[in-house]
Amino acid sequence: MKTDQAPILVWFRTDLRLADNPALTAAATATAQDGTPVIPVYIREEDGGDPWLPGGASRWWLHGSLERLGKALETLGSPLVLRSGDPATVLESLVEETGAQAVLCNRRAGPSAIARDRRVGKRLTARGVTVHPHNAALLYEPGTIRTKSDTPFRVFTPFWKALLSMPEPPRPTRAPSGLTPPAKPVSSESLKDWGLRPTAPDWAGGLRARWTPGEEAARERLAEFLDGPVAVYATERDRPDHDGTSTLSPHLAFGEIGPRQIWHAARHAAAQRHELASGAEAFLRELGWREFNHHMLREEPDLPDTPLDARFVHFPWRKDESALHAWQRGRTGYPIVDAGMRQLWRTGWMHNRVRMIVGSFLIKDLLIPWQEGEAWFWDTLVDADIANNAGNWQWVAGCGADAAPFFRVFNPILQGEKFDPEGDYVRRFVPELAKLPSRWIHKPWQAPDGVLREAGVRLDRDYPRPIVDHGAARDRALAAFGHIKTSGD
Numbered sequence: 001m002k003t004d005q006a007p008i009l010v011w012f013r014t015d016l017r018l019a020d021n022p023a024l025t026a027a028a029t030a031t032a033q034d035g036t037p038v039i040p041v042y043i044r045e046e047d048g049g050d051p052w053l054p055g056g057a058s059r060w061w062l063h064g065s066l067e068r069l070g071k072a073l074e075t076l077g078s079p080l081v082l083r084s085g086d087p088a089t090v091l092e093s094l095v096e097e098t099g100a101q102a103v104l105c106n107r108r109a110g111p112s113a114i115a116r117d118r119r120v121g122k123r124l125t126a127r128g129v130t131v132h133p134h135n136a137a138l139l140y141e142p143g144t145i146r147t148k149s150d151t152p153f154r155v156f157t158p159f160w161k162a163l164l165s166m167p168e169p170p171r172p173t174r175a176p177s178g179l180t181p182p183a184k185p186v187s188s189e190s191l192k193d194w195g196l197r198p199t200a201p202d203w204a205g206g207l208r209a210r211w212t213p214g215e216e217a218a219r220e221r222l223a224e225f226l227d228g229p230v231a232v233y234a235t236e237r238d239r240p241d242h243d244g245t246s247t248l249s250p251h252l253a254f255g256e257i258g259p260r261q262i263w264h265a266a267r268h269a270a271a272q273r274h275e276l277a278s279g280a281e282a283f284l285r286e287l288g289w290r291e292f293n294h295h296m297l298r299e300e301p302d303l304p305d306t307p308l309d310a311r312f313v314h315f316p317w318r319k320d321e322s323a324l325h326a327w328q329r330g331r332t333g334y335p336i337v338d339a340g341m342r343q344l345w346r347t348g349w350m351h352n353r354v355r356m357i358v359g360s361f362l363i364k365d366l367l368i369p370w371q372e373g374e375a376w377f378w379d380t381l382v383d384a385d386i387a388n389n390a391g392n393w394q395w396v397a398g399c400g401a402d403a404a405p406f407f408r409v410f411n412p413i414l415q416g417e418k419f420d421p422e423g424d425y426v427r428r429f430v431p432e433l434a435k436l437p438s439r440w441i442h443k444p445w446q447a448p449d450g451v452l453r454e455a456g457v458r459l460d461r462d463y464p465r466p467i468v469d470h471g472a473a474r475d476r477a478l479a480a481f482g483h484i485k486t487s488g489d
């Protein structure tokens with residue numbers, strides 16, 4: 001095998017897997033054909049003014065994901081090279097050091113990532129190096145699903161119908177069986193030195209207890225979910241007390257599994273066992289929302305910062321640090337909101353129904369800008385995803401594409417009673433209310449004194465009273481909305 005050939009750099013980003021990784025597959029094909037060496041690289045981007053660098057929980061996940069990817073690549077024969085800095089500069093110096101002829105990568109979502117890719121492309125092409133980005137993160141490339149009048153979809157259902165009428169997404173490719181390493185080893189930084197995991201204080205105990213990052217864990221979780229739980233997904237997905245969803249979102253956010261793998265595996269499972277079919281379709285429809293948000297972000301690069309509905313630019317938001325803090329810490333006095341925010345803080349994840357409830361509470365009951373919620377989620381979610389986070393926050397606020405109308409204000413008591421009827425979810429994350437009977441668990445301040453005493457709940461001392469009265473807050477939100485409606489029209 002010749003190893004004096006110019007190597008290919010495979011630049012990993014949010015595609016931390018070996019299977020169904022088009023950039024890696026292309027490089028592995030070259031290895032298999034003529035022994036071209038392959039150098040896998042991950043670049044830690046330090047700053048560069050990008051407001052959407054990974055938050056705390058994502059950094060924790062990234063460490064585990066890179067650790068596992070590193071081991072897997074080592075087994076294939078070509079170790080992962082870790083470097084820090086501006087990607088264009090780092091890749092230029094790697095080209096210089098190794099004589100690489102090409103850089104292969106998979107596209108990343110987000111306006112700063114796209115701008116960065118353009119810069120990298122320009123600088124490397126000027127040196128005669130080929131740069132080839134692929135699609136690993138989506139079922140279809142953004143821009144390929146459009147309305148009949150060739151405009152982007154703004155409403156989900158027709159987008160989903162159009163997606164379903166496309167040719168099936170390509171079948172996922174297998175992980176390569178081996179890679180040729182470069183003739184001379186390439187120096188790498190040490191993952192341990194990157195400080196991605198917290199030490200003092202070490203706040204990640206709950207994350208460690210809950211999650212196993214990496215491609216293998218993602219594959220196992222998908223298999224487990226499709227082996228049974230998916231059957232009741234359509235009816236259970238809104239129940240935070242039942243853990244009825246796939247919890248694949250962090251694996252998807254880091255690209256440890258790709259949507260095409262999920263798509264084909266779910267369709268295959270449904271074809272084998274008909275009782276899974278309706279659950280599998282409902283599950284894929286949610287993956288369709290992910291696709292919708294990502295396609296929209298490509299068309300609307302300001303989505304993470306600016307409301308799509310321009311009237312909301314002048315919305316009379318409130319600045320209230322103490323209410324924001326109570327929301328972040330799960331001390332609002334509304335048990336379903338507090339359970340969700342504490343689930344997020346403890347495990348880096350929150351059930352989708354509860355994300356909608358806490359989002360509505362922040363935006364409508366507290367009148368705090370959705371961007372504050374988006375930023376907090378960005379820092380604390382292990383599945384933080386720029387398109388899904390921005391798209392969903394705008395959706396909850398009523399200013400995004402196909403959004404819930406602003407005047408639909410979730411009542412946190414009724415939502416709790418409907419989706420956590422026995423209060424089991426609240427009991428899990430708000431232990432100071434654990435002994436309250438279900439009848440009062442979503443409204444402890446209305447419980448008779450004797451009930452509270454028996455349950456050992458001292459309001460104000462163990463658990464706060466509501467920081468706002470929902471009825472009054474709802475009226476205030478509608479008045480604020482009425483104001484922009486009239487002033488913006």
Ligand SMILES: Cc1cc2nc3c(=O)[nH]c(=O)nc-3n(C[C@H](O)[C@H](O)[C@H](O)COP(=O)(O)OP(=O)(O)OC[C@H]3O[C@@H](n4cnc5c(N)ncnc54)[C@H](O)[C@@H]3O)c2cc1C
Nearest residue numbers: 245246247248249286287289290352355384385388389392
């Ligand atoms: C305010 C708010 C912020 C959110 N921020 C994020 C985020 O940063 N990252 C993120 O991945 N999701 C986000 N979501 C969407 C959703 O809550 C999560 O994707 C879902 O809870 C993940 O759990 P799961 O993997 O068990 O989902 P499942 O129900 O098993 O769904 C499978 C997959 O479909 C996708 N999906 C499911 N629901 C949605 C949705 N509403 N929008 C887009 N894609 C969806 C996800 O990739 C998910 O992993 C947010 C939702 C809200 C209301």
